[in-house]
Amino acid sequence: MGLRLLALGHHTPFMHIGMAHNYRNSGQAVQAVRDAGYEISLGLMPKSIGPLTFVFTGTGNVSKGAQEIFNELPCEYVEPHELKEVSQNGDLRKVYGTVLSRHHHLVRKTDGVYDPVEYDKYPERYISRFNTDIAPYTTCLINGIYWEQNTPRLLTRQDAQSLLAPGKSPVAGVEGCPALPHKLVAICDISADTGGSIEFMTECTTIERPFCMYDADQHIIHDSVEGSGILMCSIDNLPAQLPIESTEYFGDMLYPYVEEMILSDATQPLESQNFSPVVRDAVIASNGMLSNKYKYIQKLRENREHAQSLSMGTKKKVLVLGSGYVSEPVLEYLLRDDSIEITVGSDMKNQIEQLGKKYNINPVSLHVGKQEEKLSSLVATQDLVISLLPYVLHPLVAKACIASKVNMITASYITPAIKELEKSVEDAGITVIGELGLDPGLDHMLAMETIDKAKEVGATIESYVSYCGGLPAPECSDNPLRYKFSWSPVGVLMNIMQPATYLLNGKVVNAVGGVSFLDSVTPMDYFPGLNLEGYPNRDSTKYAEIYGIPSAHTLLRGTLRYKGYAKALGGFVKLGLINRDAFPALQPDANPLTWKELLCDLVGISSSSKCDVLKEAVFKKLGGDTTQLEALEWLGLLGDEQVPQAESLVDALSKHLAVKLSYGPGEKDMIVMRDSFGIRHPSGHLENKTIDLVVYGDVNGFSAMAKTVGLPTAMAAKMLLDGEIQAKGLMGPFSKEIYGPILERIKAEGIMYTTQSTIKL
Known part of the structure; x- marks a missing residue:
């Protein structure tokens, strides 16, 4: 913690306490703690960080051992409800500790009361208020609680995001000294229960790498003590840091019982053995069965296996609508998570077939504008819909999502047509996020x-x-x-x-x-x-x-x-080519036209006019602009190439340019x-x-446009699926809850920006 505080700009006495394996024995380690305590008692803690508070959870020997070391500091124990006061106005010449029990933070969902008997039977009826009542006033959490399925967690990922959000420091500012960005600095999870009561503690640390930083905004773990986040330590073999002393201690404790253990007969029932109470209580299994004291292990195993089977069988279902160039980065990013199952709906048969060969998806033929019933039935089975369709189709998709109460994401602008659905989105209690691409995004x-x-x-x-x-x-x-x-x-x-x-x-x-x-x-x-x-x-x-x-x-x-x-493009405008009005001469039932014939018509001369006559007429129409005339010639708009059939002039020009100005190999x-x-x-x-x-x-990979549109969209989708985005309603990426993690995560994908x-x- 001393190094973490130093990285945040504060030199403290904790700087001189090392890891346990740096000391010859526990006595030397305890002396280092005492030395730090002496400096604290002299008032050498920086005023800018305020009083430090340590919270201990669990009542077992491990938690008590941690408290023994803490007691070597000039400390005062307070009740949990007193943490807020001492974290703001406490004495800087001491540190404060509190030991947390269940009744301090667990309450029934219905009335806020704690009943220990009921909690043991029905833990799912309870929630933890640790995140609101204790954690905001905690500097260091020493966690010794083992978590069981259906019981409330101490801290979730969302709790961590809230606790790490910048806010007003409870400590008065000190000139020249930075205030801490947040109160919670470190967590030592001595339970080493990955994914347990501390949800975001997903891996145990090691003696070689004892610490990591959890960045809640980005939901990433990194090794540096610098940057934003919570310092984490979760070594699961702590005695190995003092191996000689640990071995001697365990040996001394075990030695008196070795003889009776040697004389025992493992083929006989446990009840018939002449064991002392200490040895009898230590026997976990006998004759292929768990002993009475440890039969709860089977229940724990069954509960965990059941939960794992449920999680493995329940995949997050995502419907991606559209199979264009943006869809590939979206699919590639989301399919990194094996728990996500993707269906791709598109009316472009060749495109979805190619995607199906490349990615593990379920391709479905779907024309959103013409198959609304099929769209609705597809949406109803999903957890999330990502619309990569033209913006005019988004309202149809949004209405289907509202009807089935399914979240939706799109990279496109939130158009007035989508904005009209805002009240319906709120009433449905869903999240619809737009403008998640590049521009907008x-x-x-x-x-x-x-x-x-x-x-x-x-x-x-x-x-x-x-x-x-x-x-x-x-x-x-x-x-x-x-x-x-x-x-x-x-x-x-x-x-x-x-x-x-x-x-x-x-x-x-x-x-x-x-x-x-x-x-x-x-x-x-x-x-x-x-x-x-x-x-x-x-x-x-x-x-x-x-x-x-x-x-x-x-x-x-x-x-x-x-x-x-x-x-x-100004030349196209002058000639009237950028026009969405229907143009009958380009309809499928009309006679084919060449670009030369079409341009003759647009400038008002006979379609049989020679090229020189056409060029002169076009040049005049362009106001004598040679550059614009040369552009038309280069693009073949004055030649005999056939004009594509289309509804309008701009559609025909679009088809022509899509071929003429396409990217080559x-x-x-x-x-x-x-x-x-x-x-x-x-x-x-x-x-x-x-x-x-x-x-x-x-x-031969993703285009820049595909990456910068698709990846932010996919990241927001993943955040929504993982519960990182909790807000409901219609929104863009304007809150830190959304933009913060995405701006950090795009860097890992090679999308870098400079300031x-x-x-x-």
Whole structure:
């Protein structure tokens, strides 16, 4: 604990107490504890950490042995209900201890009363209040309780998350000394009962590696004493740290009984043996049967085997809707857990067949828009639904989830149609989380992490600008659009037709889409080697409320592209190609058209016109823009290639570009995100903070877009399945409960972001 406190910025007398195996005998170890106690009694504990409190659970010899060592410190024992007071106002020249019994924290669910007789018979009727009444005022927990199935745990993973959440320190601030981020610093689980009363103690530590850190936010265990989390020790062979002394002690205790044990006859019934009470009580099994005193072991074994069989037989069922490029990272991540069973529903037969060959899934043919009854019956059998479908289908999926009270997750925006279902989601008591991909998704999470940290120190957000783009890697951008597609281009093309609203220096700016789209395109001054440009999208002003930053005078969220993209698309707009209105000449029953014939029609000349005439007419329509004309020629839009059949012009163009600008073998994509914040600190200083996220796709592996959309979605799904997310209702990833673990876990998947700050005086 001394090293952990040092890592948190506090030098204490505990620094000089080593592990037991560093001492020749227990006497030397006890002397080291006494020396630390002497320094504590002199008032050498830092005021910034406040009085230390130690809580002992269990009444057996192991717990009593721990208390014997604790008694070598200048200590005072208090009742559990007094912990809160002494943890805030206690004497720093001593440490405080309490011994916890069942009646201190176990209460009946119905009326908050503890009945020991009833608890022994029906432990499932009780809950533990340790997490609320004791743990918040505990510095170090020494746990000696063995956990049985159906009995309440002392601490769960969710309890740990709550206990480690940053809050106001009960200790008055000391200038120049950091306060502890949370009261609970360490747990020594001497029961060594993995997954027991301390749920998140999943592995015993060893003499070689006696400590680990449990990070409750990320639900991960690491070896360093630095970082966030609880210091854990759970060595299951503690006597081996002092082997000579332990051997001598056990030998001395055993020696008086050796003779009668040697003279015993194991073939005779236990009752006929002439044993002393000590030896008789020590006999666990005789003649192939457990002795009377230890028959409870069989019940324990049966209970545990039954619980294990139930857990093995009960798999978490997940329905993944959609089989596109994002689905693979989702499947790969979730299927790392053998307890998850996945069904994939899609109307793309070839795609789900390929997924079925690669992953252990149950592929089901399903057209969500046309087979609502089949969708409902599928959803009803699941624990969670992940919708990776086009956003227009999410309301259908959400309604099915509401009807069957099944949780749902999606990477897409929470649209007005989904928002209308918010009350129904709440009434159903389910969790529906949207905007969990990249943009929206990681952009929200990075923003909220920065905003929440700023608020913790009393700072305000004056500006927030976020640009994000999925791009081909620079070496793969050799076309007029400087862009390539791994999915349908319709959404990308239609995006430039939509108006955008943002806040700039306190003024609301309305950017018009369509022909005026180019007016809102701005060159970016960061990553100069990439030569980027950006334009605003959607309504950025609403994020003042969503992010809780009403003080911001600038709010802008936009899209990044390589320079030249916007101008090339501007040519499509001028010619009317980005139009979703029905176009009869492209319907299946119409005569086939070439791009040359279609362009002739769009510029108002005869379809039999020569190429030069068409080029001149198009050039004029483009306002004499040579670059845009060359882009059309490069893409084959002035030639004799047949136009794909489609409902509209933009659908036909989309199909053409999906082929013309697809990724070739060995080519990869990238995503670039830049978040910029203006943070005004209480001192008056302005901090300009930037967060950069750049991810490349893997050759012959997952694309950057698939990774950055699919993995956060899968992580949120896993958190929901594991109970890490407890909130109910419709939500995005705006709370630390959601964004905190995901931002940490993406790093383990190679999705790294960097931050940089400059201060203006």
